[in-house]
Amino acid sequence: MSAQREMKEKNPWQTPVMIIITVIGVIAIVALVTVAVLQNRPLLQKYKYGIVLDAGSSHTALYIYEWPAEKDNNTGRVEQTHSCKVKGPGISSYASAPLEAGESLRACMQEAEKLVPGKRHHETPLYLGATAGMRLLNIENSSASDKVFQAVGDALQKFPFSYQGARILSGQEEGAFGWVTVNYLDDRLKQGLETTGALDLGGASTQISFVSNNYDGSESPRNSVTFRLYGNDYNLYTHSFLCYGKDQALKMTLAQMAKEGPATVFDPCFHPGYTATKNYSILYDGPCVSDRKPQAALATFTHTGKGNFLQCQEAVKSVFNFTYCKYSRCSFNGVFQPLLQGPFGAFSAYYFVMNFLNLTDTSIPLETVKDSLKRYCATPWNQIMLLHPDVKLKYLAEYCFSGTYILTLLTEGYNFTSKSYSDIKFIKKIKSSDAGWTLGYMLNLTNMIPAENPDSPPLPHVGYVSILSVIAVLLFILFILFILSLRPLWPRCSKQPQIV
Incomplete structure (x- = not known):
């Protein structure tokens, strides 16, 4: 019995310290991998929105744009998600009845109100750009042009978006x-x-x-x-x-x-x-x-x-x-x-x-x-x-x-x-x-195309997690090999004495 006790005391695998170290090492490696995966997993995508009204000479059209909200400086790719053609002629045709110009936009704006998530309404920029039809009206009758813009602005401000104004684009723009x-x-x-x-x-x-x-x-x-x-x-x-x-x-x-x-x-x-x-x-x-x-x-x-x-x-x-x-x-x-x-x-x-x-x-x-x-x-x-x-x-x-x-x-x-x-x-x-022109107009006003290329991670998410996991596994194997390399130094255990 004394020999058995001596053997157990000299075997490091059965000492509490080595057991604790081994367990802690395994837990640390598992935790490292788990945290890396959880921290870097793709999040549920959230989006931001922008609305542009193209007030052309023959008709007006509304466009809704969407882009990932998590991107730095809002540089995520912008895509059109909806368009709505306003019924009736262009707003320049309402020179003699400007209030009708604003009223004509209501149906498409109500569509936008439903399609853009409510929690994003207050931060969604709303622009109206008028082109050649209003350029001609402004040349012919600037007072009538101003009244049309006033009516359009009053109508658009009744909606819960961040109205950024209406103006005539130059031909160059x-x-x-x-x-x-x-x-x-x-x-x-x-x-x-x-x-x-x-x-x-x-x-x-x-x-x-x-x-x-x-x-x-x-x-x-x-x-x-x-x-x-x-x-x-x-x-x-x-x-x-x-x-x-x-x-x-x-x-x-x-x-x-x-x-x-x-x-x-x-x-x-x-x-x-x-x-x-x-x-x-x-x-x-x-x-x-x-x-x-x-x-x-x-x-x-x-x-x-x-x-x-x-x-x-x-x-x-x-x-x-x-x-x-x-x-x-x-x-x-x-x-x-x-x-x-x-x-x-x-x-x-x-x-x-x-x-x-x-x-x-x-x-x-x-x-x-x-x-x-x-x-x-x-x-x-x-x-x-x-x-x-x-x-x-x-x-x-x-x-x-x-x-x-x-x-x-x-x-x-x-x-x-x-x-x-x-x-x-x-x-x-x-x-x-x-x-x-509408998407380019919004991209310019919101500074969503940077002058310089934005910085990007050196590795994609999947590649980063894969490399981290491989390193963690290698660390674990090296740890095991290190423990096993100590085995020749362990004291040889004699056979258990026979009890007569």
Whole structure:
């Protein structure tokens, strides 16, 4: 019995100290791994929101944007989660009844109130940006413009969001923010890739924006915008042509054809068989056409379609000035434009018109596109109505003109050739977000695109936890090996004496 007691006393595995050390070591390692996993596990994602109202010339649209709330400086990826088209015309159409402009926004704002979580309402910024329609109204009647904005502001402040005001965007801002949107959604800015140019066409204006290696901003500084985004500098060429949106361009083209005040205007941009009685005073209403009104004209005229693409294109060219240019090169109306460079995204009315005409595929040769449009314009009006019974007649009647205008603007105005036409991509959305200026506008106002790339962890969460776990296991194995290495030093246990 004394030998057994001596053996137990000399065996370190059976001493309380070694048992405690071993247990504590195991517990410490398990705790290390557990804490690392729990501390670094992905949290339930929380989001922040922003709302932008695009008050265009023909209509207003509301967009809701969402991004991860946990990101430093709110630099998480922003995505559009909802859009709502306001019923009725653009807010500039309510000049004589401004209160109705504010009331028209109510339904879409109520949708936003339901879709944005209640606890985020007070911190959700709400912006309204007005474009060319309000620019024209402000030129024509600044007092009426102010009253519309006052009514819109009063209506928006009744909702529980953080209202940041309503204002008119300059044409340069509209073009630049459209460029930011397209390149942000395509991840070109963060990755420092070649950027995509932006072509925007609305009802009252059109914008072209792109980066060109041949342009440093010195020849025409007013068309230059400089951005520093994600550590990269961009010298952007951008220009907005007021009155050259498709609706105002149609007015200008028709006004040019009717400048002599005839009783009947034979229009090659409308289908053969189309006829309508129109009012001269309405045709020449607005600053884009008011200076072209004939002195002696009847109250009305008969608008008759001829359906001839080539003649329509010549009529469209009459509203451009291609002769005057004081710079090394121009687009039209004496406006400087550097050499086109890179791919382009064409959105807004560009997309909607060309999509209706089934001409969004720019891999099709330009001449084939023109031939297709020739056939479409020559199609009798009664056949067009039968083919598209669900489209409003006003819009349906204008597609021949709109398609011809787009091709003329791109090739004659912006100097796209048969070769470079294939660089254009007609787009509606990029990764579920609408292409347009609204996202770029919000990103700029909320400083959500940093000038420098934000710091990021050297390892992703999964990689970090995996490495930590491997190290912990290695520590445990080394600990066991250390204990086992002491075994030769343990006293040899003699056999138990036999009890006789």
